[in-house]
Amino acid sequence: MIGRVRPAVSNLASYTPGKAAADVEDEHDISNAIKLASNENPWPPVPEVAAAIAAAVTGINRYADNSATDVREAIGGWLGLDPSHITVGCGSSGLLQQLFMAYVDPGDEVVFPYPSFEIYPVFSTLFDAVEVRTPLIDHTFDLDAVADAVTEKTKLIFLATPNNPTGTSISVDDVRVMLSKVRDDVIVVIDEAYREFNDPVFGDPVELQADHPNVVVTRTFSKAFGLAGLRSGYGVCHPDIIRELDKVRLAFSVSNLSQVGMLAAITHEDAAMEKVATLLDERQRCVDALSAAGVAMPPTHSNFIFIPTGDATSDIALAMEKDGIVTRPFPGIGLRVTIGTPEENDRWIESFLSAR
Template sequence: MSTPTPRPRATVATIPAYVPGRPPAAREGMTTYKLSSNENPFPPLPGVVEAVARAAEQMNRYPDMGCVALYDALATRLDVAPQQLAAGTGSVAVLYHLLQAYCDPGDEVVFAWRSFEAYPIAASVGGAVAVQVPVTADGRHDLDAMATAVGERTKVVLLCTPNNPTGPALTHGEVAGFLDRVPGHVLVVLDEAYREFVRMDDPLDALALTRQRPNVVVMRTFAKAYGLAGLRVGYLVGSVEVATAVRACSLPFGVSSIAQAAAVASLAAEDELLERVEKIVAERSRVTAALAEQGWQLPEAQGNFVWFPVGDRALELAAAAEEAGIVVRPFAGDGVRVSIGEPEANDRLVEVAGRSVN
């Protein structure tokens, strides 16, 4: 007779694996670049390393579970109450906590696809059902189809804007019109991980929507524009009721003292941040213009990355990029996402793309 062994929940077997951006291998005589994770190519902002060093001197103590200094800094910057905030180890952790707070097993989470890779994982972990609505041919959210997909079991809708990995962003008018079609008991999450890079007419004012509609929340992160990807800190802004529910599900002491100190220091260095963001946006414009001249027809890039919708050629394009010393992020069968990095890395991307265009 076989000995019984512990078995995980049946849904665990259905959870898709998260595939991180792969770092480049060292190449003799060649500087290699990682363009696979949408990281900020600049070093930490002024004052951040010093703040981290001071916080590290107290690493024998638990972090502030209430994130008081971080919440106070964010509340001042965003003109919200501290009670409307919920922080976590990256905005993806905040999403996990939110779905834990609002979804029972079998409830539905609606989102565009392809979109952020963690969405179906987060839904499955909590036993929810992921409802994927295909993006349009130009990589945009199909808001009409998403509104139609909202049903009796829908508890949460996720809007990723700009959309990772395809790039386009939603306008304020588009989102406001969509919200008019969503029942008030359905929570709508506006995932703005790349908001600082948006340059378009009628940009989304997500915080204004949270003030007008209690079923709307905003997720943001310090990983991208602020360059704190290695420290893992993100946050949610919403009604006091939603933030309280998310905090109740959060991992105790999840956001480290070092991460909190770095985030507060980064918020204080906004002028330098904006200068760096403008340089990245300028590089994005240079790269997309060069790609358009080569004949590429790519989705509108509003994040710090570009998307090549090459379908079955994704792995081929990724291999060609790696041969040139840049590692990109292929999504087999769909396309390739490439972060905007150092100018030399971007130049190599343009060269590879020029040899790969149809």
């Protein structure tokens, strides 16, 4: 061991990203493997967005505008909000990290339903927080349990809707009831990474902020807009919270290319949403095929399907991997498969049905 690493870091398992398709091809001596493990958009960004990013490359001898003023104004205009309520992050994961940096001291409690996004326990460990996990009921958040888990020491609550990995959503009305039971000095983060795939019937959590300024909404251009590699996230919250979050963001971490990409993505939103509509059709086609074959699964409102395969999960994932399909297994719990292109979806459905 070189140096005296922090115990929080040495105790943390190294991050294991989803296997790359190329690794699986080498491992099983196959070709034509596909990765459906990271909830990425299967298609490249809208051509005009890609062109804007490419054109901005010659400017990267300069640091980006650290305040991302143009982007905040554009997002504010897009959402009908004052730009003082908008901030940006190096992906929405960057904003989640900033929330920990700004609000969590060692020993503070962080509450989240679990299973949920794997980064919440990772950051809790890294920041020496006490993580308080509440169980899901029928793969859906139990918001009473979340409210009950709050103590004097609670600093943050994380609610991902739609949730990763279950794909289930919670309604703004139900969150409002929960908020009425939670102290207003607890920051409640609504993580909407998959917002564009969600059913609008669940409502817009930004509306909660009028009565509950402790609500932070995080969103991203990674999924629906196909900009995962660019690291482009944004947050909507009270300017007082933004002031603290902006202090702790790594300077210039929202790069000039990322900022140009966000601006172009907003301008060309309609084209991206056409792709989203195709993905939603594909999602329905996959759900129908699985249901027709007797597979039970929670309703998905995201760009992936969660199949509760229980103890068979690892075996099924391995069998699918040998068919060249990389999924995201949660051993003992279930399998999460990202919706891909129509051809990819045909392949994974066929492979899953023969592997189960």
